[in-house]
Amino acid sequence: MATLCKNCSHALIYDPSVKKMLCTTCGSTFNAEEVESESKKFREDEKVRRRDEVYGDDTDEAVEEYLENYVYTCSECGGEIVIHGSEASTKCVFCGNPNVVFSRISKEKMPEYIIPFTVTKEQALSAIKSKIANSVFVPDEIKNFQPEDVRGIYLPYWIVEAYYDEVCVISSTVSRGKTSTTIYSGRRGNLHMKKFPVDGCAILSNESSARLEPFNLHAMKPFDEDYLLGFYSNASDINYEELWHVPAARAQKIFEEAALSDVSGSSPKLISESHMVSVLNNYQYAMFPVWFVTFTYEGKHNTILVNGQTNKVVCGLPWRKPLFWAMTIGIGLALTFLSYFAFEALFNIILTAGASRRSGSSRNDGSSKLIVGIAVGIFTLFATGYKKMKKVLKQIELTQSAKTFNFVKKRQE
Amino acid sequence: MVTVIIITFIFGLLAGIGGVCNIIGNMLRKRNNFGDSHADPHTYTQLVTFTDCSERMYPSDKSTMEYIGNHPPRKASFPTAPRGDAPVESPRTRR
Incomplete structure (x- = not known):
């Protein structure tokens, strides 16, 4: 179904920049509620048919391949449009007109609301x-x-x-x-x-x-x-x-x-x-x-x-590996040296203080707790950093998901 | 003395690895990761109300299970959506 311009009868599309129906030929704009396609009622009950039913190939391979593919007829030029999965609107590959597949927006499954595109x-x-x-x-x-x-x-x-x-x-x-x-x-x-x-x-x-x-x-x-x-x-x-x-x-x-x-x-x-x-x-x-x-x-x-x-x-976007490794090794080495000298000074203080204490005194417990506390702190530092990197990897995985790509790709141009 | 050096080195190495993981993880999260957040809970008017609080319970499996058994979660007394594998279909008709 193409909704036609009242002035020049060319197909209208919804334009997010003006938030109205726009005729790309004459530039006229209309509110969506004002326009109605004459062929809408006629097309309402038109069904989509499975591809193997249309082309008659009922071999197992064909049925499996065509299970997600359906054939619909363009309301403007009569061309056959192949639609995938649960698509409900698409463009005709022959005449370029936008088409709404009415049987998908049928009496049983018609949406009640829509948020129109506001971002172009x-x-x-x-x-x-x-x-x-x-x-x-x-x-x-x-x-x-x-x-x-x-x-x-x-x-x-x-x-x-x-x-x-x-x-x-x-x-x-x-x-x-x-x-x-x-x-x-x-x-x-x-x-x-x-x-x-x-x-x-x-x-x-x-x-x-x-x-x-x-x-x-x-x-x-x-x-x-x-x-x-x-x-x-x-x-x-x-x-x-x-x-x-x-x-x-x-x-x-x-x-x-x-x-x-x-x-x-x-x-x-x-x-x-x-x-x-x-x-x-x-x-x-x-x-x-x-x-x-x-x-x-x-x-x-x-x-x-x-x-x-x-x-x-x-x-989530992949990163530049040479730069990533260079920074990781560089920062890692710098932090390791700094930490080594810091811990060396700290342990010297602890050992010096311990040498002048009796064994089993409460201060020894304090030193042990300090060392345990430092170990826990280091582990926490490592765990939080690892968790952050895992989050980025998860986001990249979603971005590179083949399912999402195919969801977008398998549509009429 | 050697032991202390080895322990110091291990601590230093682990702190270095932990620190770089944190720094690089933070940088990647800010620079390579966009939209990694869900909506604020209040966006959909979600309110958490505590109807019972019990502090300093006796630490045993029995008392834990007793608490859960004595305060079972309740189902809302409104008509609920169907369950099961059938596809969701709105029963509404075209206007």
Whole structure:
């Protein structure tokens, strides 16, 4: 379905820079609510057919290959469009017109809300480039990357309300003078999540979509398929379990962080818990805008995500290895020498003080505790540094995920 | 004396490795990692309310389980969404 310009009858697209439907031929603009396609009702019930049903190849290999591919007819030129997975809007490869696949936006699965794109393609690319421009570790090839594909895709989201109830027992350490005791505290409580968005796209990882947050839900508008024109979109393909699992996991994390910070003592640790989550049946279906930018570096595909409403950039980028190793070894050697001399001076003081003491005195205990404390401090330093590097590696893994790349790539141009 | 030198060297080496991990990890996190955060918990109006607090419980598995058993989590008394493997479909019709 292409919504046509009232003035020149060319196809309209939604332009985020003016937040209106735009005719690229005559420049006319219209509000999405003002325009209506005459062929919409006619196209409403048109079904998509599986590719093997259309082309009649029912061998096992073909069926497997075509299981995720469907054939739809362009409403403007009659050309056959192959769509993948749960795509709901795309462009015709023959005439270039934007098309909404109505049977995917059908009576059963029509979204109730949509957040239209407010960030243009140029703004998204500019945000990415400004983020990486001044970076020391990002390779020059990435700083000057040429994107292979830049696609605006509306992702399906479910907005849920959930109640979470948990009881837990937490241990912590309390110091009284020279002794320390482990204490146990119980916490029982609940958490109410209102309007929590759950990503409805099975192929995109929950972690990637969570990092795109927050979306400003106050900017949601009643759904109108005209907003999809010029962009791609997918219908929801998750099952009920995801609708429960994602808010439950987030609520558990928030509750336990609050409980751990509420107990007295240091080094709190959760030792036992039981919880219950209830997702209410007033969930709502919406579409949220995301820009996907793909490029290749050293043979690996990378996909940068940009929130199409807030311009938040989500990605992890590989670093320049020669510079990384040079800095690591250089800083490492410098710190090692400094630490060696510092510890040498410290241990000399301890040994000198110990030589003039009786054995078994309390000061010896103090020296041992100091050495143990230093060892714990060093271990903590190492552990936090390692944790930070692991976070970056995890983000890079999500950026280079083949699934995300294919999700973007396998679409009509 | 040799032992002290070896121990000092080991401590120095470990401190050096720990320090460089921290410094480089921090630099990579700031320069190569973007959007590594979820929304603030208050964004979706999430409120944590503690309905029971018990301090300095007796440290034993029995008392821990007793506490959990005596304060079981409760399910909300509102109609809930379905569960299971069926795909989520809104029952709403086109306007």
